[in-house]
Amino acid sequence: GAGVSQTPSNKVTExxxxxxxxxxxxxxHTALYWYxxxxxxxxxxxxxxxxTGAADDSGLPNDRFFAVRPEGSVSTLKIQRTExxxxxxxxxxxxxxxxxxxxxxxxxxxxxxxx
Amino acid sequence: xxxxxxxxxEISVVEKEDVTLDCVYETRDTTxxxxxxxxxxxxxxxxxxxxxxxxxxxxxxxxxxxxxxxSTSSFNFTITASQVxxxxxxxxxxxxxxxxxxxxxxxxxxxxxx
Numbered sequence: 001g002a003g004v005s006q007t008p009s010n011k012v013t014e015x016x017x018x019x020x021x022x023x024x025x026x027x028x029h030t031a032l033y034w035y036x037x038x039x040x041x042x043x044x045x046x047x048x049x050x051x052t053g054a055a056d057d058s059g060l061p062n063d064r065f066f067a068v069r070p071e072g073s074v075s076t077l078k079i080q081r082t083e084x085x086x087x088x089x090x091x092x093x094x095x096x097x098x099x100x101x102x103x104x105x106x107x108x109x110x111x112x113x114x115x
Numbered sequence: 116x117x118x119x120x121x122x123x124x125e126i127s128v129v130e131k132e133d134v135t136l137d138c139v140y141e142t143r144d145t146t147x148x149x150x151x152x153x154x155x156x157x158x159x160x161x162x163x164x165x166x167x168x169x170x171x172x173x174x175x176x177x178x179x180x181x182x183x184x185x186s187t188s189s190f191n192f193t194i195t196a197s198q199v200x201x202x203x204x205x206x207x208x209x210x211x212x213x214x215x216x217x218x219x220x221x222x223x224x225x226x227x228x229x
Binding site: 031033035040041042043044045048050055056059089091093095098099100101102103104105106107108109111 | 148157214215
């Protein structure tokens with residue numbers, strides 16, 4: 001079956017612009033996670049959705065970052081007024097039920113470059 | 116605080132050598148899960164194994180084996196008879212809370228030379 005997909009694979013933008021990153025989870029997975037991976041680092045948690053609701057957004061760095069999952073499937077991570085420090089690979093993962101007992105499967109990521 | 120430490124930043128071996136990747140974790144949770152993921156040059160994180168805190172039995176899957184020791188808070192990963200295709204960055208991760216968000220180490224870059 002299809003895995004987690006993310007679009008675009010690469011996004012180059014200018015400082016101050018708005019960007020949207022999309023994640024399409026594995027079909028039937030109720031839980032969806034966003035992570036950010038900077039060069040040479042491990043992924044860092046941003047936000048977790050259970051169904052349509054954000055169950056934990058404690059990892060979002062500031063209010064320029066926002067994410068939605070309106071129908072409980074596809075999710076969009078939105079970044080306003082982008083800064084050079086936002087440059088990173090944004091990873092999406094999904095799991096069947098969510099919670100600590102479940103395994104997360106990752107997508108290929110979106111590489112965001114802010115010039 | 117919860118933390119995962121992978122002290123080895125980079126390891127280089129010659130094909131057919133055995134190699135062990137170290138992972139040490141910190142957590143106050145009594146129930147937690149540990150994971151290993153592989154990130155090849157293509158960038159996608161590939162799930163390798165999940166282990167819960169109550170199961171200290173070692174696991175072997177082909178050339179891969181994992182040694183979980185609660186007494187030393189370690190979850191080490193050994194590749195036997197390494198191959199060039201094993202070249203990747205390997206991440207150890209710990210469940211950070213009841214929601215399941217993962218806390219990753221910084222990764223170990225493994226290079227296997229022919």
